[in-house]
Structures are given as C-alpha cells and as structure tokens.
Amino acid sequence: MLRRRDETAVVIDRPYNNLLRRLDADDYALLAPHLCYEEGEPDELLYSPGDNVNVVHFPCGPSLATFLVANEDGRDVETILVGREGAVGGIVSEGYLPAYTRISVKFGGPFVRMPVDQLDAAKLRSKTLRNVFTRYADCLLAQIFQSTACNAIHSIEQRTAKWIMSAMERTDAEEIVPLTHEQLSTLLGVGRSYTSRVIQIFKAEGILETRRGAIRVRDRAALKGRACLCNQSVKNHFEEVLSGVYPTAEEGA
Numbered sequence: 039m040l041r042r043r044d045e046t047a048v049v050i051d052r053p054y055n056n057l058l059r060r061l062d063a064d065d066y067a068l069l070a071p072h073l074c075y076e077e078g079e080p081d082e083l084l085y086s087p088g089d090n091v092n093v094v095h096f097p098c099g100p101s102l103a104t105f106l107v108a109n110e111d112g113r114d115v116e117t118i119l120v121g122r123e124g125a126v127g128g129i130v131s132e133g134y135l136p137a138y139t140r141i142s143v144k145f146g147g148p149f150v151r152m153p154v155d156q157l158d159a160a161k162l163r164s165k166t167l168r169n170v171f172t173r174y175a176d177c178l179l180a181q182i183f184q185s186t187a188c189n190a191i192h193s194i195e196q197r198t199a200k201w202i203m204s205a206m207e208r209t210d211a212e213e214i215v216p217l218t219h220e221q222l223s224t225l226l227g228v229g230r231s232y233t234s235r236v237i238q239i240f241k242a243e244g245i246l247e248t249r250r251g252a253i254r255v256r257d258r259a260a261l262k263g264r265a266c267l268c269n270q271s272v273k274n275h276f277e278e279v280l281s282g283v284y285p286t287a288e289e290g291a
C-alpha cells in the first residue's frame with residue numbers, strides 16, 4: 039500500500055481518498071497497516087443512532103456515504119454527503135461515542151476502513167496527523183452549517199440542482215448520476231411528488247432526462263446555473279482549510 043521514492047510516499051499507490059492522500063509519508067505510514075479494503079453496497083448501513091462508533095470509513099473513488107436524521111413522521115432527511123474528500127465515524131473523538139444519526143452508503147463502491155482506536159493511537163503519535171483530521175472535522179461542520187442554511191432559504195429547484203451537482207463532482211460523472219427519485223426526495227427532505235415536479239421542470243427545460251435508477255444531465259452549465267451557491271461555499275472553505283482535498287474536475291485518479 040505504500041512505496042517510497044526518495045523518502046516520499048508515492049501518493050498514487052494509496053487508496054483513492056483525498057484525505058488519506060493529503061497526509062505526508064510518515065503520517066500515512068502510521069495508518070497504512072490498519073487500513074482494510076472493502077466494497078460498500080448501496081444502502082449498506084454503517085451506523086444506527088446509539089451504535090458505538092468504532093470504525094472509520096473512508097469512501098474511495100465514486101463511493102458516497104450519507105448522514106440521515108430521522109423525523110417524527112418516520113422519514114429520514116439527509117444532511118450531507120461524504121465522498122473521497124473525507125471520512126465518516128470517529129474523526130475527532132477518543133473512546134466510546136454513540137452515533138447520533140444513521141450513516142449509510144449512498145453510492146456503492148470501494149471503501150477503506152480502520153478501527154477508531156488505531157486512528158486515535160496514531161493521532162497521539164503525530165501532531166500533524168491530528169491537525170489534518172481536526173481541519174477535516176471543521177470542514178465537515180461547515181458542510182452541516184451550509185446545509186442547514188440551504189434548507190431554510192433556498193427553493194426546491196435550487197437545492198435539487200445543488201444535490202445533483204454535488205453528486206456529479208464527487209463521482210466524476212460526466213452525464214449519468216445513479217440517483218433515483220426516492221434518493222433525491224430524501225436529500226431534499228420532501229415527498230416524492232415534489233421531487234417529480236422539479237424533475238419534470240428540468241426535463242422540459244432540456245437540462246436533464248431520467249433513466250431507470252439514474253439521472254442523465256444534458257446541460258451541465260444550465261444545471262449549475264439553477265443551483266444555489268452552497269456547494270461553492272463549501273468548496274471554498276475546503277480549499278482554505280485543506281487545499282486539494284475537495285474533488286475537482288481536474289483531479290486525476
């Protein structure tokens with residue numbers, strides 16, 4: 039998992055997770071022996087509320103995890119998506135910590151996982167490793183703040199465009215996003231009829247079309263123009279706090 043050339047880790051040999059690739063060679067070497075590769079299945083449950091958070095999950099490549107908060111009416115509302123820019127579970131805590139939300143796999147694909155206690159032990163050995171994960175926790179909190187504000191002030195059309203763009207950025211999708219109406223409804227926190235209405239508007243405008251279990255974006259520029267600026271705000275904060283971690287179109291595999 040780790041080669042050295044002139045005492046520098048060859049980043050391309052690491053898992054396709056930008057947070058792990060952001061680490062310097064010595065810090066990554068502290069984690070590498072404990073990383074386990076697994077394939078995440080769509081809708082795979084990672085944590086339920088109250089579960090002991092004992093494993094850190096790093097989405098790789100096009101994989102996405104999602105945080106869901108249950109409501110009184112029985113519906114789950116998604117708060118944020120986490121892709122290869124980050125990780126879920128036990129990022130800054132030490133010792134026992136119960137999960138507050140339900141966390142599951144949104145888009146299936148490769149993950150690397152490691153025990154929280156091993157991550158905590160590594161952070162005790164390295165100040166720079168602690169710093170990276172503390173900075174990522176700040177970025178994660180910024181996403182939550184932005185999502186809260188977005189849900190309060192932006193229209194369903196703006197939020198629909200935002201979520202589709204967010205999924206495209208994290209999965210490197212050129213046109214096809216494996217997002218169903220039901221999944222989009224959960225992201226928006228609205229009934230499926232509202233989601234279908236927005237999709238029909240975007241279809242009539244030639245922005246996208248639907249396929250079985252997926253959405254095809256026909257006009258990415260138009261979709262971006264319909265989205266709010268919340269994604270960009272989050273990306274700007276990532277760039278300031280953890281430069282190079284948030285996925286970009288220019289990023290190499």
